[in-house]
Amino acid sequence: MKKTLTAILAIAFVFVGLGLGQATHPDQLKYPGLKFDPPDPKAFRTEYANGLRAYVQEDRSLPLFNITALINFGGLYMAKDKAGLERIMSDAYIRGGTRTRDGDAIEERIDFLGGSLAFNVGERTSTLSLSVLSKDLDEGLALFFDVLMNPAFREEAFKLSRARLIEQLRQANDQPASVLSREYEKLLYGEHPLTWQATRATYENVAVADLKAVHDKHFFPKNIILAASGDFRKSDLKVRIDKAVSGWKNRTLSLPAFSKDFQAPEPGVYFIQRAINQGYVSLGHLGIEETHPDFFAVQVMNFILGGGSFTSRITTKVRSDEGLSYNQGSRFTTRWGFPGTFSGYVQTKSSTVGYAISLILDEFRRIREERVTDGEMETAINYYLESFAGQFEMPQSVMQSFATLEMQGKPMDYYKTYRSKIEAVTKERVLDAARKYVHPDKAGILIVGDWEPCNEGGDKWPGPLEKLGKVRRITLTDPLTGQEIKTP
Numbered sequence: 001m002k003k004t005l006t007a008i009l010a011i012a013f014v015f016v017g018l019g020l021g022q023a024t025h026p027d028q029l030k031y032p033g034l035k036f037d038p039p040d041p042k043a044f045r046t047e048y049a050n051g052l053r054a055y056v057q058e059d060r061s062l063p064l065f066n067i068t069a070l071i072n073f074g075g076l077y078m079a080k081d082k083a084g085l086e087r088i089m090s091d092a093y094i095r096g097g098t099r100t101r102d103g104d105a106i107e108e109r110i111d112f113l114g115g116s117l118a119f120n121v122g123e124r125t126s127t128l129s130l131s132v133l134s135k136d137l138d139e140g141l142a143l144f145f146d147v148l149m150n151p152a153f154r155e156e157a158f159k160l161s162r163a164r165l166i167e168q169l170r171q172a173n174d175q176p177a178s179v180l181s182r183e184y185e186k187l188l189y190g191e192h193p194l195t196w197q198a199t200r201a202t203y204e205n206v207a208v209a210d211l212k213a214v215h216d217k218h219f220f221p222k223n224i225i226l227a228a229s230g231d232f233r234k235s236d237l238k239v240r241i242d243k244a245v246s247g248w249k250n251r252t253l254s255l256p257a258f259s260k261d262f263q264a265p266e267p268g269v270y271f272i273q274r275a276i277n278q279g280y281v282s283l284g285h286l287g288i289e290e291t292h293p294d295f296f297a298v299q300v301m302n303f304i305l306g307g308g309s310f311t312s313r314i315t316t317k318v319r320s321d322e323g324l325s326y327n328q329g330s331r332f333t334t335r336w337g338f339p340g341t342f343s344g345y346v347q348t349k350s351s352t353v354g355y356a357i358s359l360i361l362d363e364f365r366r367i368r369e370e371r372v373t374d375g376e377m378e379t380a381i382n383y384y385l386e387s388f389a390g391q392f393e394m395p396q397s398v399m400q401s402f403a404t405l406e407m408q409g410k411p412m413d414y415y416k417t418y419r420s421k422i423e424a425v426t427k428e429r430v431l432d433a434a435r436k437y438v439h440p441d442k443a444g445i446l447i448v449g450d451w452e453p454c455n456e457g458g459d460k461w462p463g464p465l466e467k468l469g470k471v472r473r474i475t476l477t478d479p480l481t482g483q484e485i486k487t488p
Helices: 002-022 086-092 103-112 134-149 155-171 176-189 200-206 209-216 234-243 295-308 315-321 350-369 374-392 396-405 412-421 426-438 451-456
Strands: 043-047 053-058 064-072 116-121 126-133 224-228 268-273 278-286 327-332 340-349 444-449 470-471
Touching: 043 064, 053 234, 053 396, 064 134, 064 396, 064 444, 086 116, 086 155, 086 209, 103 116, 103 134, 116 134, 116 340, 126 134, 134 224, 155 209, 176 268, 176 278, 176 340, 209 350, 234 426, 268 451, 278 350, 295 315, 295 327, 295 350, 295 412, 295 426, 315 327, 315 340, 315 350, 327 350, 340 350, 350 426, 350 444, 350 451, 374 396, 374 412, 374 426, 444 451
Parallel strands: 053 224, 268 444, 268 470
Antiparallel strands: 043 053, 064 126, 064 224, 116 126, 278 340, 278 444, 327 340
């Protein structure tokens, strides 16, 4: 026994010695490169009766069935005098029931099945999503297509939703972060359907007939794409869905065109008075569309500037070096069919608002003036490449992503070419993107905070805020009336 143990230990030491000989320091460890080929959307695309498109994946890992309908309809398509209709529709769609089912009965049955059913209207896309156990697939599909095709918008549920949303308007100006987000978009996009806000009058201008008219106009097979995954056979699912939609008629739909000609605001400070002990800040201008050829270079550049969490320049300077904030960075937002926004942002105590803004503006200038380092590039590129595969972990999310690509008219090889486009970004392209799309001299600086302490500043950056540019005071509107709030 003792000889056997000695032999085992001797062999172990040999292998340890060989390992140490190969790598004496962690920096010398070598790992094989990550290899992941994204799935091809064409392999999952199918078409049902009446031209109803779908992306479908069988998944036996859990006894579940998931399905989502993406409808080419959103709040952007509503008239200004009915702003908020989409919110009423979101809230009342399921509660209002169908022609043959009461809303309460639908919700109770879904709860009994241990499933979920949810409807939401977004800016340009609406979704109806169902999740049930696979053993309840037939009943789940029956409920799903009944709600999708035959909503009744019963008066009681409609009035309750409308009253609830009108009441919520009273709190619309209470949260500084929400005010900042809303007013920053108004500053950059101006008067446009993207920025129209609901009021009591616009809510009260919506009737049940309007919801029914919207549904009749937008909800038909060729204006919808399904995404489905779960424990089923594709052939069986096709039989069920074809039967469900066999009598659903298509219609002709023309959608409104929207201007993309936005008037840039005058650079400088825009201040909204709120009696709070911190300042909430966004500063920047409009960005680019996601379909722009420079999009990937912009993403890498922004990761280094302020989008890369603790590794970014703005976070390092504002949070780590100066200790001014727990919430800071930069972002380029995207939205379907329009340029998104570019913003640096920070939340900090009133006396350091000006100082934090000056530091962010310095980083805006620095990334335009000098090439980023090799280390910054490596961290940014690796982040996008190594996190890429994570987008494909959940089958239902993948099917929805494919459906979204088709609905928005993006190339179906988007994911196939994603990594090569990231890898093609160089330090020179990052510098070029910064010079094209980051303009500190054109920045609108929106601040929500208490004027006196924010304007006074502190030891490291004494005010006034006028040092950052011309100051304009913004008066908020009363969410209920849409009229400016008169100060005493």
